[in-house]
Amino acid sequence: MKITVAGTGYVGLVTGVMLAEIGHHVTCFDINEEKVEGLKAGKSPIYEPGIDALIVSNLDRMRLNFTSNRDCAYAYPEIVIIAVGTPEEEDGSADLSYVKMVAKDITKYGKQKELIIVTKSTVPVGTNQKIKKWIEEDLQNGTKFDLVSNPEFLREGSAIKDTFHGDRIIIGSESKLAASVIEELYSPLNIPILHTDIESAEMIKYASNAFLATKISFINEIANICEKVGANIEDVSTGIGLDNRIGPKFLQAGVGYGGSCFPKDTKALVQLAGNVKHKFDLLESVIEVNNNQPLLLLQKAREVVDSFKGKKVAVLGVAFKPNTDDIREAASLTIINELNKEQAIIVAYDPVAHLKAKDLYKQGVFFTNDIREALTDATLAFIITEWDEVKEFPIEKYVEIMETPIIFDGRNCYDLHKAKNSGISYYSVGRQAVNPLIINS
Numbered sequence: 454m455k456i457t458v459a460g461t462g463y464v465g466l467v468t469g470v471m472l473a474e475i476g477h478h479v480t481c482f483d484i485n486e487e488k489v490e491g492l493k494a495g496k497s498p499i500y501e502p503g504i505d506a507l508i509v510s511n512l513d514r515m516r517l518n519f520t521s522n523r524d525c526a527y528a529y530p531e532i533v534i535i536a537v538g539t540p541e542e543e544d545g546s547a548d549l550s551y552v553k554m555v556a557k558d559i560t561k562y563g564k565q566k567e568l569i570i571v572t573k574s575t576v577p578v579g580t581n582q583k584i585k586k587w588i589e590e591d592l593q594n595g596t597k598f599d600l601v602s603n604p605e606f607l608r609e610g611s612a613i614k615d616t617f618h619g620d621r622i623i624i625g626s627e628s629k630l631a632a633s634v635i636e637e638l639y640s641p642l643n644i645p646i647l648h649t650d651i652e653s654a655e656m657i658k659y660a661s662n663a664f665l666a667t668k669i670s671f672i673n674e675i676a677n678i679c680e681k682v683g684a685n686i687e688d689v690s691t692g693i694g695l696d697n698r699i700g701p702k703f704l705q706a707g708v709g710y711g712g713s714c715f716p717k718d719t720k721a722l723v724q725l726a727g728n729v730k731h732k733f734d735l736l737e738s739v740i741e742v743n744n745n746q747p748l749l750l751l752q753k754a755r756e757v758v759d760s761f762k763g764k765k766v767a768v769l770g771v772a773f774k775p776n777t778d779d780i781r782e783a784a785s786l787t788i789i790n791e792l793n794k795e796q797a798i799i800v801a802y803d804p805v806a807h808l809k810a811k812d813l814y815k816q817g818v819f820f821t822n823d824i825r826e827a828l829t830d831a832t833l834a835f836i837i838t839e840w841d842e843v844k845e846f847p848i849e850k851y852v853e854i855m856e857t858p859i860i861f862d863g864r865n866c867y868d869l870h871k872a873k874n875s876g877i878s879y880y881s882v883g884r885q886a887v888n889p890l891i892i893n894s
């Protein structure tokens with residue numbers, strides 16, 4: 454099939470590449486010309502394991518092309534997939550202006566008589582009806598179009614695997630024919646498909662992200678209590694997860710969830726509920742717990758050192774999770790901002806996100822992809838992202854290279870016995886402190 458994907462971010466690019474790989478002819482359109490030029494040359498604008506090889510092989514097979522020309526993108530596709538951003542507005546609701554821009558481009562530049570428009574961007578319930586209205590406002594006579602809501606569930610860092618081996622594909626449509634075309638589109642993937650109405654498909658996406666965020670805030674609250682009553686959250690998580698009804702996933706306690714989606718989608722769902730006069734108390738608490746979680750780690754450090762002023766502090770991990778260069782809403786930024794306010798000398802390490810993060814700070818923060826450089830002569834270190842490079846860093850080295858080996862681990866990377874034997878002062882989440890220490894400023 455002939456497909457145009459609007460937006461070449463994490464979702465659009467991975468979707469486009471996947472569809473080309475399973476045999477479709479895909480044009481990826483983006484308004485960012487620099488991105489498009491790079492992609493034409495086979496250069497991915499995002500760090501995502503496995504994506505570069507798929508871009509290059511499908512460019513070579515001529516099944517994939519990139520453009521910033523609207524005529525080329527919208528003239529004759531059979532299907533347009535909307536995969537542009539839906540960032541949050543100031544009040545937490547979703548900004549639909551990029552989605553609207555695509556809807557308007559489709560009617561302005563489209564020359565086809567029949568078209569299926571698939572919404573893959575995460576959009577509030579009711580958005581597909583808005584898209585319908587935006588398109589009908591200036592539709593050429595005689596053009597027939599159908600809408601399909603087809604939310605995306607990939608995770609950054611494992612996006613390729615998630616796309617080829619997802620748990621489910623949701624197809625929400627008012628048109629049986631359009632739904633069957635989209636089912637056919639994905640059939641080589643052999644992933645279970647659920648057909649729903651459009652509104653339910655839109656809600657499935659928000660409810661999924663909200664549920665996962667709830668699991669994380671729940672386990673973080675249990676962790677916070679564990680610390681006070683002498684329990685160990687790692688054992689508690691394992692014990693809970695052995696119940697098949699609960700399952701072991703998304704029970705890793707830490708400094709909370711970040712990224713471009715959980716924070717914005719939870720807020721958007723609270724807004725959506727508010728619009729229909731439903732106060733979503735549970736989800737509001739999930740968000741509040743998450744906002745506090747990095748601050749609790751900082752609080753532990755404040756109880757150990759009187760002041761951060763003038764001290765070298767290492768921050769290990771800047772990306773919101775491992776295997777991505779995405780730093781949107783990363784817990785590291787909360788920690789760095791607070792330390793920066795308190796005039797610490799911050800050296801932040803990340804194996805891939807260090808360059809992106811550099812652009813955010815004018816002064817007071819140094820970024821490196823050399824973990825030793827970050828730790829050498831540091832008074833204390835915060836572990837914020839559980840990169841393999843961090844987990845595999847030998848614990849004894851902290852003692853060797855830091856001025857005082859005091860570690861605040863926001864991702865529970867190390868075994869408590871090993872930490873004890875190594876001689877570091879080690880504070881983690883939901884577990885007892887090891888070799889606790891007080892130093893004077």
Ligand SMILES: NC(=O)C1=CN([C@@H]2O[C@H](COP(=O)(O)OP(=O)(O)OC[C@H]3O[C@@H](n4cnc5c(N)ncnc54)[C@H](O)[C@@H]3O)[C@@H](O)[C@H]2O)C=CC1
Nearest residue numbers: 460461462463464483484485537538539551554574575605
């Ligand atoms: N990042 C993720 O892991 C996931 C994201 N989503 C959702 O998918 C949507 C896209 O997210 P990302 O890919 O992360 O966004 P992104 O911010 O990485 O990429 C969006 C792209 O759209 C382009 N764009 C903006 N307006 C455009 C227009 N009118 N025409 C063509 N291109 C345009 C931008 O230049 C950018 O390259 C969002 O709604 C997000 O919530 C859903 C599942 C996973």
Ligand SMILES: O=C(O)[C@H]1O[C@H](OP(=O)(O)OP(=O)(O)OC[C@H]2O[C@@H](n3ccc(=O)[nH]c3=O)[C@H](O)[C@@H]2O)[C@H](O)[C@@H](O)[C@@H]1O
Nearest residue numbers: 605606607608609703704705707709710711712714773774
């Ligand atoms: O809508 C989206 O954008 C996507 O959001 C998440 O994917 P992603 O944000 O890429 O990453 P996750 O692996 O879900 O992690 C999100 C955050 O939760 C944190 N997390 C995750 C799991 C856990 O047990 N504990 C925990 O703190 C991670 O460190 C990270 O900061 C969902 O997992 C995807 O299904 C969804 O498609």
